[in-house]
Amino acid sequence: MDNSKIQQRKPAIDKAHALSLAKQVLMTESGAITELAARLDRSSFAEVVSCVLACRGRVVVTGIGKSGHVARKIAATLASTGTPAFFVHPSEASHGDLGMIQAHDVVIALSYSGETDELIALVPHLKREGVPLIVITGNLYSTLAEAADIALDAAVASEACPLGLAPTTSTTAALALGDALAVVLLDARGFSAEDFARSHPGGSLGRRLLTRVSDIMRTGDALPTIDQEATLQQALVEISGKGMGMTAILDERRKVIGIFTDGDLRRCLEKGAALGTPVRALMKPSPRTIGGEQLAVDAVALMEAAPKISQLLVVDDEQHLIGALHIHDLFRARVL
Secondary structure, three states: OOHHHHHHHOOOOOHHHHHHHHHHHHHHHHHHHHHHHHHHHHOOHHHHHHHHHHOOOOEEEEEOOHHHHHHHHHHHHHHHOOOOEEEOOHHHHOOOHHHHOOOOOEEEEEOOOOOOHHHHOOHHHHHHHOOOEEEEEOOOOOHHHHHOOEEEEOOOOOOOOOOOOOOOHHHHHHHHHHHHHHHHHHHHHOOOHHHHHHOOOOOHHHHHHHOEHHHHOEOHHHOOEEEOOOEHHHHHHHHHHHOOOEEEEEOOOOEEEEEEEHHHHHHHHHOOOOOOOEHHHOOEEOOOEEEOOOEHHHHHHHHHHOOOOOEEEEEOOOOEEEEEEEHHHHHHOOOO
């Protein structure tokens, strides 16, 4: 298709007006969250926290339409921060998914109007089963709020939509309230960064907090090593053959006594060192080492502290060589 025709179909944009409207939306929504924070002192928020902490089952979050999308996100945030939670669609609940809600669970229902038919239909079942119902709503006098064990006020003065119709400010407020709940619960449970990493093993934080040096280090025949009696020529062969840009020098008990890098090799050859020179006379003694059980991010920190270092020797408590790590290994493990 002719690109000129596509350009002709685009409506003209008043950039100044677009920027002004966008700022207005952000100010409206941020203002609503500020007002929500001010009202929190007078709300039942602490009761909600106590109710969820006392829950022996799971937190079931539900809502429909835009509130349903927010409910899904709240459930996901709770689940990833130490509070077992999942989302149930209220329409599907009436067609069999009610079986997913057990007596030891807690239900959090989102409805700005508080009059959502699909949610109201769930109330009799929850009451029969004795399941606590928490409602996040913009109307504390609504049917759902009156039926709830605890109702949280998420009312906003206006939607950011110029028509006052599309859920914008109201969904932002509900989402922020859900985030506040998740963070307070996280803190109350003593949920740590390590706990977070365990539930996010595929994410960058999970890799950084769970990957240990022993998981990615090179071992066995891939290790470049020579003994303390080796010559410069033998070091050259070992460095070239193992592709790590260095070789470890070991004593008769396989303890590390030094390291000889390709940089050292180049400088020795430039100075005319004989290939028969004992490498022990040329090596760097007491090289930087790391333990196999240390986190890979600790290896990153060591390398960053000495920018010219791109390899680390991995040793046990008695300085026996057990592995080696190259900066490329850290890149491949995606911890750098």
